[in-house]
Every structure is written in structure tokens, then in C-alpha cells.
Amino acid sequence: MITARFIRLMEGRGLLFLAIVAAVGVLIPACNLLIPPGSPLHISTGTMVLIGKYLCYAMFAIALDLVWGYCGILSLGHGAFFALGGYAMGMYLMRQIGSRGVYGNPILPDFMVFLNYKELPITWWGFQHFPYAMLMVLLVPGLLAFVFGWLAFRSRVTGVYLSIITQAMTYALWLSFFRNDMGFGGNNGLTDFKDILGFNVQAQGTRAGLFVATCVALILTFVIARLIVASTYGKVLVSIRDAESRTRFLGYRVEHHKLLVWVVSAMMAGVAGALYVPQVGIINPSEFHPANSIEAVVWVAIGGRGTLVGAALGAVVVNYLKTIFTSGWLAAYWLFALGGLFVLVTLAMPKGLIGVWEDVRSRLKSRKAVADSKAASGQAPT
């Protein structure tokens, strides 16, 4: 009964997505750990980390699609939530280094010793405890989203105005995190991590573990997002997207509805950032750059917004292309390709890859129907 309901809520596309992610989450670590390097089936740790990175981006894209695709809030500053989650994880990892840093200070991270900090800033307290750090991964982006959203939605800042101030938000954070006085490592950010939960972050086993964790988190993110959009609440969000004022005249407190999905989305982005950092091994202020946030919007647009699966697909496809393009002689053309994609998608495929796929499918179906009816009429005597 519950299973049947779950299957109905996930839709066919969603189930396929979940199955693929689950398969990837099992097979790739298995191919990495169990199959010896010489074998053609072996997947190198580097490849696994790269795919793990894509999956973090997919999670981030789902978070973005939830607010943009379903509620019409185009955030050009969502990268800020991703980066804040990443920083919270980075701070935990920094505290785990302990006295193994270059300066050997058991409490202070290297950059603080270098900058003559005498004691740990309050912002860093408690980050040596994993549960606390994970709480912050959710709370810090969530709180920022709450305050920002509460102010913005209450005063009915919508459309491009909202987009512009979200961009200003991440721009302000970008500038802030470059400053050494912020106490987050300034320009260099946080890096040189050693352990996570007592395991060496560089070790192959840990990396496989992180990969599995990312897949699990992606599955959870998708299921939560799907449950949200399939509920009546999801319908209210779509109503707000299509006719905000009408929704308000029905008696809905639009600002509350927006705020909830906004905060949930920010937390999802934070979790994606937190899983991203131990895999790539660094977090620095460049993650806050406004261009990152806009790029993420393009993943969603390319995959097909308002579909969740499309967002994840777009994130993986674009980043795979980026990997191909930015290595080797194609590097100089990456921005041409990315810029071209922006234009192409908005002009030629407003519903993204998923939309194109559905068009093709429905056309095939109708052609088949036409063919069937022709066949049927062909049998009839003329």
C-alpha cells in the first residue's frame, strides 16, 4: 500500500532516476575497490571522485529546481548556500587536522597561527564535533535563507528584482570571505584536510564511502523534493509561480509558502556543498562567485526546469562537457560552448532536455497512432 503510493508519487521518471543513482552508488565503489586496477572494468579513484562531484552538483541543481522550477523564484545566489554548507564541512575537517598542521598548533588551524590569532574565534567553536558541524551544514544556509527570504518575500520582492538581490547577496559574501578578518582562511580558503570521522580523506576506502554517502544524500534529496512537489503544497507553489497575486486572493500567505521552500532548498544546497568539499579537498571564496550560481541555473534550464530529474541530468551533462572541454586544446572554447548553451537552451529548448525527450516521445506515439489507424483503415474495403 505504502509502496504503491510511493511509486505513484515518484512517477516513472523519478523511479528510473532513483534506480540509476542506487546502481551507480553500488557499482562504482565496487568497481573501484573490488576490481583490480588492470582490469577494463576497474574505475579509477579519480573518476569516482569526479562522478561524486557531479552528483553533488546534481543535488544542488535539484535544490535550485525546487525554488525556480516549481515556485518561480530565480535565485542567482544559490551558490552562497552551497558554499556555506561547504565551509561548515571544511571547518570540521580543519579542526580534525589538530596538531598535524605545519605549525603544529593543536587548536588553531594553520592560517590562524599565520595570521597571529591568539584563540579560536567563536564561529569555530564546536566544529570539532561531527554532529555539530552537520547541524551547521543545515542551519547556517537555512538561517541565511530564512532571514533573507523573510525580508524579501514579505516585502514582495519578486521576479528579476529578487534575482538581482540574490546575486548581490552572494556577491557580498564573496567579498566578505576574501577578507582575512572574517576568520575563514581568506583568499586561500580551507584545505589540506586529513581526516573525516577518523578516516583519512585521501584513502581510497574513504573516498568510496563519501561516494556512497553522496548517492544516499542525492536519493534522499530527490525523494524529499518529489514528496514536496507531489503534495498539495507543491500545487500551491506552482500556483504561486503561475499567478502569485491570484494565489494571494485565495487567502494563501504567499510569503510563508515561498519561505518554506526557499529554506528547504537552501539546506539541500548546503548538504550538497558539505559533501562536495571532502571530495574535492578544498573550499575557498571562489565558490561564492555570482557566476557559479548562474551556471547552476543553466544546468537546471538545460535539463528542463520543473522536472527535478531534468535538473540533475542537466548538472551531470553540463559538468561532464565541462570536464571534456577544459582539458586539452578545447579549453579556450569552453566559455563559447557554455555561453552558446545558455542562448541555445533559452531560445530553442525552453523545456530543456527532458522537454525535448517528451516531445520526441509524444510525436513518436502520435505517429504510431496514425500508422495504426492507417493500418486499420487499410484493412477496410475501399
Place this chain on the structure above:
Amino acid sequence: MRPAPLLRTLALLVVMCLGAVGPAFAQGLDAGLERFKADSFGDTEAGIAAVAASAAPQGVAILEALADRRLFAGPAGVFYRDKAGQGFDARTGQPATVPADAGMVRLNNRLRNAVQAALGSMTLLSPDPAQRFRAAEAVFRSRDASALATIEAALPKETVPRVRRAFEEARAAIILSTPDAPEAGRIAAAQRIAEAGDSDAISLLRQFSGQTSGGLKAVIDQGIATIEQAQRIRAWAQTLWFGISLGSVLLLAAIGLAITFGVMGVINMAHGEMVMIGAYVTFVVQELFRAHAPHLLDWSLPLAIPLAFATAGLVGVAIERGVIRFLYGRPLETLLATFGISLVLQQAIRTWFGPTNREVSAPSYMAGSFEFIGLQITYGRLWIVLFTLCVFALLLLILKATPLGLQMRAVTQNRRMASAMGIRTRFVDAMTFGLGSGIAGIAGVALSQIDNVSPNLGQSYIIDSFMVVVFGGVGNLWGTLVAAFTLGIANKMLEPFAGAVLGKIIILVLLILFIQKRPRGLFALKGRAIEQ
């Protein structure tokens, strides 16, 4: 120390009595030069006095050379070198080769003072007003009592007001620093110095505030307070000027956006790249001039203005015709597509011109600075402020007083009605977008003077530009003007307390809060149509 004033008075007397009789000085000079050959401090001292007294045109050069160890005496005569090493015959002042057997004329500290004192007197009486002015300022700082007589003598004859003021201040400084001068005189002197009002004056007064008492101290403290007040005002004015200067840069960057975004409602994320194109056009024009007509280099900037307008404007029209017109009424999609265009344009520039900064030099009329009521104003900044205001006025004129402007306003207010009245709305769209882009290109010409011309030039302005337009109220050019200057001035006001980066962050946060409070900007349009 004792003989120096004596000498100087002597020299002065000789100079003053013998005003215009040339040949006698030639003899005086010759006699003085003879004494340098003796290489004894006593003779050298007499020589200095004689040269000072001779008032020969090359006298200053000789004594300066002496002070700088560039004066040589030998059997063949006395010679000196100028700072570049060129030799001169001291007798005639004509270029000559310094003979190998001529030895350097040596000085001790006492003689060095004598040379400086003699030089001070001579320059105070120099026929060149600029030199007199410098000498008076030097006396003001040194407060050398021995110069008092010279100044007193020179003052009544001084006709150049600037130099006269400097003399008066120098005299006041000397009198103030003479403890046995009459109290009334010193009070008057302190008042005179306070009137000067610059930083030299206040440091002098501060120095004497502690050493004096009674009425004189009161006057000095009063003077210090007055100057401090004036300095505070000046500091404010300077900040204000910096703010206006920054504001004009913001306005320049935002003004094109005020058209495309403010009037047409199109979110053009490639706006910054239009600015960048303008800057690169300036670079190319300047390089062409450098290669083909170096003597006309100063003209490259004015010529770049129409070219930048045309280039950026054409690119703008191409973008509008090629992409944006398919996206009217879908602002979020427009935003994404134009961001893609901005990436392509950046990369194109990077491919053609390389990723590094390109040098655009300032024409001569934009170099240097001048002082205006105590403010340091660079010509470059002044030009940009004036230029910005001109562009703004021109734009206003285009919108209010030309047929195109009228059609633009008609189309933005009611597209269907405008179309029904025979306005070619598509043409107007393209022209409006071209105008906004062209103005961004013009902004690029100006910004090439104060910023690095690099592929990233545009990116650094885009967020600021949007902030300005949104802050000012969309669709309101005057709002954009006020917003740009408000933000510029606020930024510069914050900088002394918060530093440049934190100041900018604070401004951004305040802006975000402001938009929450007034989502439609400072000067929002009201009405039913707007609320839809």
C-alpha cells in the same frame, strides 16, 4: 653662527645699494671667485659673501654648486657643474670644460650655513616670482631669523599677491618664533599664520601652543581650532569629491542599463561587456594612432568616443535582433541568454587580445592635478565627472526631445497602441537597445582611463550597475543619477571607517535591505498599471 647674520646683512646692503650697476658686480664676482682658489675656510667665506653681493645672474648657480660639492677651483679659474654634469665657467656663466687640475671647493658646517643663508637671501630677491615663492616657503619652515631683514626689505616692493602672502607668512613665522619680540607683534603674527590655514601653519602653531602663555597662547589655540575646523571641512569636501568621482563612474556604467533595463525592462547581463567593448575600442584606436600618427595621440580619446558608441551599439542591435526579441516578456530567460552572450563576448575578447591587461595611456590634458580651495583634484577624474554629466544630459535630451525618444517612450508605455499608430515597434526596440549599448560603450572609453582594460572589465561593473538602477527606481533616469551619486558618496564616506572592501559589503547589505523596504527603488512610479 655669529658672523653669518652679519655677512648676510652686509651682502644685502651691498645688493640694495648697488641695485643696477653691472660692471662693478663683475669685479665683485671676480674678486670673490679669486678667493675660492685659496682653499681656506676663511677665504671661502669671504668668497661666498662676495658672490652673494655681486648679484650676478649665475650667482645662485655658483652657490648651489658649492653647497652640492660641484664647485671647482684651479689655476685656470673657477668652474661649476650643473646637476646633469655639464661644466660652466663661473666668471661668465658660459658652458666650459672643467679642467682636470681644478679641485673641489670644500666646506665645513659653518660655511654650509653661510651658503644656505646667502642663497635664501638671493632667492628671496630673485627676479623670478616662483623662486621667490619657494624661498619664502623655505623661510617659513626654517624660521631663520637672519632672513627677516631681507623679507622686511622685499615686502613693500613685492607685487605678486601670492608671493606677498608667502612673505608675510614667513615674516610672521619668524616673529612668532622670536621669544623676545614684543607680545603684540607675536599675537599679530600668530593671527597671520592662522589665516594661512594649511598644515604647515597648524604644526607651527601647535609647536608654540605649549611654549607660550596668556594672550598669545589664547590666540594660538584659537588659531589651531580655526584651522582644524577648516581642515575637517576640507576633509569632508575631499571625501565628497571622491564620492562624486566614484558616483560618476557608477552612473556612467549604469546609465546604459537605465535604458535597456529601466526603459525597456530587458535584463541585459551582457551590459558589462558593452562597456568592455568600448574600452577595447579605445585601446585599438590608441594603438592605431601610436603606430601611424604619434603626434596626434591626444586626439585618440575623443575619436574613440563615437567609434565606441557605434561598435557597442551595433553589437547591441545584433544581440537584440538575434536573441532578445524572441524573449520579450520573459525576463528571466532574457537574463540567462544575455549572460551566455556575456561569456561568449568575454571569451572572444580574450581570444583576440589575450587575457592580460591592456595599457591605455592618458592624454596630456587628463594627466596631473590641480589644487582647488585646498582640494587635490586630478584632471582625469574631473574630466570623467564632466563627461558623465554631458552623457547624461545628452541622453535626457534624446529621450525628451527627439522623435526617437518619443517613440521609445510610446512603445514602452503601450506597445500595441504605438504599433497601431504606425510606429515601427521592432525598429524602435532595436534602436533603444542599441542606444543603451552604445552608451555603455562610451562608458568604456572613460573607464579605460581609470580601470584595467581586460576581458573582466565588464564583470566588475555589472552588479554595481544593476544596484544603481534598482536603487534609483526602474524607468527613472533622474533616479539613476541620484542613486549613483548617493552610492558613490556613501561608499567613500564608509571607507575611512570600514575599509574599501567592508565598505562595499556594507553598502550591498544596506541596498538589499533598502530594496526590501522599497522594492521599486527611490523614485518609484505609482499607479495601477505598474502594479500588474
Place this chain on the structure above:
Amino acid sequence: MSTVTQSILYLDGVSVSFDGFKALRSLSLTLEPGEMRAIIGPNGAGKTTMMDVITGKTRCDEGDVLFDKGSVDLTRFDEAAIAEIGIGRKFQKPTVFESHTVADNVLLALKGDRGPFSALFGARNRIAAETIDRYLTIVRLIDHRARLAGDLSHGQKQWLEIAMLLAQDPKLLLIDEPVAGMTDAETEATADLLKEINKDHSVIVVEHDMGFVRALGCRVTCLHEGSVLAEGSIDAVAGNERVVEVYLGR
């Protein structure tokens, strides 16, 4: 305040101006509980602005806007609060949620807790299909319940909007041009529907179609330049010299 009036809606001296243009000039109007009122008037008379003021979309510069026997000062609330208080509105241009099904449109409109958590986990997910179908039957859209609202015809959208209004179960309904673009048969059906609705609800209808207004058989108020020009029975208003001059034409 409760002593001020016994009316369901009480407007007194309401003025609104946009950048100098006076959309409403000291407008006064009262509606008794259970009453139906038709508002007529030329374009720009202030009909829509009046609705905007009542539903909280536009703030009035001065004047009283009281609801439910004077117990509620509507000027102190926003759109969502006023909808919760019990005023429903149908817009001039039919606005339904085009990417939702017809049934979902009614589901969203149904009276009840409208908080996000209620929509996410709570009561709104357990509403029986029969409740929705009841309203769809009234407006004869029951056969279209699974279609996307965007695919409906113009007249069907108008009716869907009325169904949504009924589902809200407001005390007062504001209905802006319900028969614009309808066939004569549809217009007649709509008039009957409104009369049916009027049995349990107070209604204000703005309409240009004088035949429809006559079919409603209620009191008529004619607005002109932001204030009331004439008020009374349809025949009295239609016979009024000034009304004929500014609105009906000779």
C-alpha cells in the same frame, strides 16, 4: 465600531489617487447582508479600483472600508487576510491556475487552513474528491475535472473561477465582468447561477452587459469618475438623465 453600521460592506468617503489621477473620489456605498448589487459605469469610473480597495490590493488614501456589520476595518489587512476574513473575488480577466487540473484548481480554493505545513502534510491532502465534485457539478464542469485549466474555453474558465469562489465559501463575492465573452445561453445560465449563489452569499457584480444586469434583477449602482452617480432599481438608474448622458448614450 459595531454600532456604525449593520451592513455587510460599508464604504464611506473612500478616495484613491495614482500620481495625481483621482481614481476614486469620496466614494460611498453600502451593501446589506444577503444583498446582490450590480455596479455599472463607463471605463475609468473606478469599478476595478473599488474592488482593489475592498480586497486589499490597493490602499485608499482616506475613507472607511468596513466589513461584516462594521466589525472589520479592511484597510488594515492585506489580500490574503481579507480573503480569509471572507471576501472572494473573481477577476475581470479570468485567472485560473492554467497548469493545474480543473479539480486541483477547486482543491486549492477550498476553505480551510492555508498554511504551508497544512498543505504539505495536513488536511488539504485528504480532501475527498466528492467535495470538489460538488462545486464542479454546480458550474457544470464535472466532465472536465481532469483537464488542465489552461485548456478550457474562455467561458469555462469564467465558470471555473466561480466554482473556486464558491469553494472559498466567502461571505461576500466580488465578481468582475462574469459574462464577458460568453454566448447568450451561457450568459443566461450565469445569471441563474449568480441568483442561486445569492441565496447564501452577498454579491457585488460589475458588468457592462445591461441585459445581464436586468436579468439579475437587483439594485444597481452607477459609478462615474470615482464616485456614485446614481443608485436604485435598474429602471430608475437606466432612466436617470446623467447616467444616460455619461454611460448608456442616447
